Every structure is written in C-alpha cells, then in structure tokens.
Amino acid sequence: MRPADLYTVDALLAVAVGGLLCPYAALESPLHGGVREPLWVSVLVGLALGLPLAVRRRWPMTVAAVISSVATVALVTGVIxxxxxxxxxxxxxxSFYTVAVSTPTRRSMLCAAGCLALVSVALVLTAGDLWSRTGAVVYAAVMVAPAWVIGWLIRERRALAVRQSDHLVRQAATEERLRVARELHDVVAHTLSLIVVKAAVANHVAEADPREAGAALRVIEQTGRTALTDVRRVLGVLREDSPYAPTPGLDELPVLARQAAIxxxxxxxxxxxxxxxxxxxESVGLAVYRIVQEAVTNVVKHAAPAACRATVTVLPDEVRVEVTDDGQRPVLLGGEGHGLIGMRERVALHGGEFRAGPRADGGFAVTASLPYRVAA
Known part of the structure; x- marks a missing residue:
C-alpha cells in the first residue's frame, strides 16, 4: 500500500474513533451519579483522544503519550x-501497535509501559474496593497490551524478511561470482594450454623450419582471438546492455575437439x-561443454601426446559425459586442482553425479551425469 493510502486510512480511523466512539463514551453518565460535563467538553475530549491517530505513523511515541495522558485525565475526572x-x-x-511496529523494541517497550501505567492508575483511582482495582489493572492490560505484542511480532517478522532477502541477495551475488570465475578459469586455462604448447613448438623450430613456426604462431593468434571473444562474452553477461555471443553448447563440441588436436x-x-x-x-549444454573442455585441457597439459575419447550421450532426462585418455599423468599431491573442482561444482549445480580418477589399465577418466527437465 502506498504511503498516501496509509495516511488516508489513518485519517478515516481518526474520524471514526475521535468523532464517534470516544465522544459517545464521553457523553455517558457515571453509574453512581456525578456532575455531567457540558456537551462541548465531551466532544473535545473525544476528539483529543481520536484525532491524533491521523499522525500516528509520523510521531508514534508522541501520539501514544498524548492519547494516554488525555485518557488518564478523562477517566480520573469522570468525563469518561x-x-x-x-x-x-x-x-x-x-497507538501502541504503531509504536511497536515502527520503534526499536527497548524504546517502544518503555513507552508502552509508561502509558499503560498512567491508564492503570486512572482506572484504579476510579474503582471501588481492592478487587475492583485489581480487575481494573487487569482490564487495562488485556485491552491494551495485546496491541503492542501484535505490533512487535509484525516488526520482528518484517525484520526477518529483510534479513532473509539480504541473505538471498548476497548468496546470489556469491553464486554469480563463482559462475563467472568458473567460466573465466575454463576459458583461460584451455586457451593458455594450447598457446603454451604451440609457443613451445614455434620456439623449437623457429630457425630450422620457419614455415612450421609461422603456422604455430597463426594458431596462437586464432586461439587468442577466440579466447578474447569468450572472455568478452562472460564479462558481457554482467552488463545487461552489452550484447554477447551465444553460450557454447553441444553443437560446439566438434570445434573443441579440433582445437585439442592442435x-x-x-x-x-x-x-x-x-x-x-x-x-x-542451455545451462546444461554449457556445463557439458565446459566439462569436456576442462577434461581435454587436462589431457593437453598433463598427458599429451595422448589419445582421448569423449563420449556424450543425450538421454530423455539426462546427459552423460565420459572423457578418457591413455596418457601418463604425474601424481597430484595437493588434491584436486581448480579444474576438477570447477567440474564437480557444475555437476552439483544441476544435481548430477561426478567422478574423476586414474583408470585401472592406465590413463585417466572423467565421468559425469547431468539430469535435466524438458520444458513443456
């Protein structure tokens, strides 16, 4: 609801309470006799009790104090x-409800306790015997305290919703950073591996075979341009106004295989x-592409020259990936590298299963299954 609508509701509420209910209560005569106040006094007291509700959201504690004080005077003097x-x-x-909703708990509790004490004193002074006075205090608490409790509960619920929303925003930002980091790692690691291999070839044959060195440099140039395009695409996702190329998927796997041959x-x-x-x-296709890319890149970095077989099976409800090679890899003493961690995270993101490790007959194997649901 818009602020203007809220103030309209408060104004109508003030008119109903201050223009009807409270003046009607002030016009009532005491049961045991007493002086009847003039009509204008009853109306004025009723308006003083109800009209401040029109600004209860702007000055909640002031409104609560004013209404409680007027009610105390009206009860003690017998006007009400x-x-x-x-x-x-x-x-x-x-007024207590508004104080509890809009004011910190400690301040609102002190304000409510003070105002409730004023009203309770007024009821006690106008009561008869001890039993009536005790009942008057209980009556005041039962009539007024629940409003504060309800307001406090709503305030706490809103605060919890804000904290949950902030947590979701931070979690989304963290997941986005991890996604971009995985994408950049896959692009850079794959490209640099090929560039390093071809740069070594060019350096080795630079004098003996300039044509071969030139071919290696052309491969480096092409690979670098492709990497720049991929990096721009990844970073372009962070800017809604920045166009970027479609994300790679299953259809780009043959190009990936040709790059690995380099x-x-x-x-x-x-x-x-x-x-x-x-x-x-598209998200599953990108994950499959990156898994195959990272697995092949690891073969280039750790096992080349080697033969590698990549099998991708697209089933009605999942995609299965298996990448094996027959190369010899050094033993990693520090556990999984960033590449294997990234692949495992991609699979876990889609609720699939991932395994990677040496094969019994030599070489290395990476297997993954990524379930998906076909859009209706």
Whole structure:
C-alpha cells in the first residue's frame, strides 16, 4: 500500500474513533451519579483522544503519550466513566501497535509501559474496593497490551524478511561470482594450454623450419582471438546492455575437439542423441561443454601426446559425459586442482553425479551425469 493510502486510512480511523466512539463514551453518565460535563467538553475530549491517530505513523511515541495522558485525565475526572473505558482503550491500543511496529523494541517497550501505567492508575483511582482495582489493572492490560505484542511480532517478522532477502541477495551475488570465475578459469586455462604448447613448438623450430613456426604462431593468434571473444562474452553477461555471443553448447563440441588436436591430443568425439536438437537446456549444454573442455585441457597439459575419447550421450532426462585418455599423468599431491573442482561444482549445480580418477589399465577418466527437465 502506498504511503498516501496509509495516511488516508489513518485519517478515516481518526474520524471514526475521535468523532464517534470516544465522544459517545464521553457523553455517558457515571453509574453512581456525578456532575455531567457540558456537551462541548465531551466532544473535545473525544476528539483529543481520536484525532491524533491521523499522525500516528509520523510521531508514534508522541501520539501514544498524548492519547494516554488525555485518557488518564478523562477517566480520573469522570468525563469518561470507567465502564466506558473500551473506547479510549481502542485509541491507546492503536497507538501502541504503531509504536511497536515502527520503534526499536527497548524504546517502544518503555513507552508502552509508561502509558499503560498512567491508564492503570486512572482506572484504579476510579474503582471501588481492592478487587475492583485489581480487575481494573487487569482490564487495562488485556485491552491494551495485546496491541503492542501484535505490533512487535509484525516488526520482528518484517525484520526477518529483510534479513532473509539480504541473505538471498548476497548468496546470489556469491553464486554469480563463482559462475563467472568458473567460466573465466575454463576459458583461460584451455586457451593458455594450447598457446603454451604451440609457443613451445614455434620456439623449437623457429630457425630450422620457419614455415612450421609461422603456422604455430597463426594458431596462437586464432586461439587468442577466440579466447578474447569468450572472455568478452562472460564479462558481457554482467552488463545487461552489452550484447554477447551465444553460450557454447553441444553443437560446439566438434570445434573443441579440433582445437585439442592442435595441442597434440587426438580426441575421438562421439555425441549420441536420443533427444531432438534443442531439447537440452542451455545451462546444461554449457556445463557439458565446459566439462569436456576442462577434461581435454587436462589431457593437453598433463598427458599429451595422448589419445582421448569423449563420449556424450543425450538421454530423455539426462546427459552423460565420459572423457578418457591413455596418457601418463604425474601424481597430484595437493588434491584436486581448480579444474576438477570447477567440474564437480557444475555437476552439483544441476544435481548430477561426478567422478574423476586414474583408470585401472592406465590413463585417466572423467565421468559425469547431468539430469535435466524438458520444458513443456
């Protein structure tokens, strides 16, 4: 609800309470006799009790103090008989609710306790015996205190919702940073591996075979341009006004296999589709591409020259990936590298399973399954 609408509601509430209920209560005569006040006094007291509710959201504690003080004076002087205390109690309860909703707990509790004490004293002074006085205090607490409790609960619930929203925002930002970091790692690691391999070739044959060195440098140039395009695409996602190329997926796997051949790895790619093209979600296709890319890059870095086989099977409800090689890799003493961690995170993001490790007959194997749901 807009602020203007809230102030309109408060104004109508003030008119109803201050123009009808409280003046009606003030016009009531005491049960045991007493001086009847003039009509204008009753109306004025009723307006003084109800009209401050129109600005209760702007000055909640001031409004609560004013209404409680007026109610106390009205009850002590008999302008409002104690049996008609429900009307001022309604005005006080509304002000207490606003105090609890809009004011920190400690301040609102002190304000509510002070105002409630004033009203309780007034009821006690106008009551008869001890039993009536005790009942008057209980009556005041039952009529007024629940409004503060309800307001406090709503304030706490809103604060909890804000904290949860902030947590979700921070979590989304963290996940986005991790996603961008994974993308950049996959792009840079794959590209630099090929560049290093071809740079070593160019350096080795620079004098003996300038043509071969030139070919290696052209590969480095092409690979670098491709990497720059991928980096711009990844960073362009962070800017809504920045156009970027489509994300790579299953259709780009043959290009990936040809790039790996430049690094000395013969990749035999086998893509088996049981679902029509376009059925696999883009996020799953990107994850499959990056997993194959990282697995092949690891072969280039750690096992080249070697033979590598990449099998991608697209089933109706999941995509299975298996990348194996027959190369010899050094033993990693520091646990998994960033590449394996990134692949494991991608698979976990889609609720799949991931395994990576040495094969019994030599070489290394990476397997993953990524479930997906076809859009209706």
């Amino acid at each position: 008989p104690n049996f008609a205390a429900a009307a001022p109690a309604l005005a006080i309860g509304l 690094g000395g790895v013969d990749v035999q790619l086998d893509v088996r589709r049981e679902e029509p093209a376009g059925a696999v979600p």
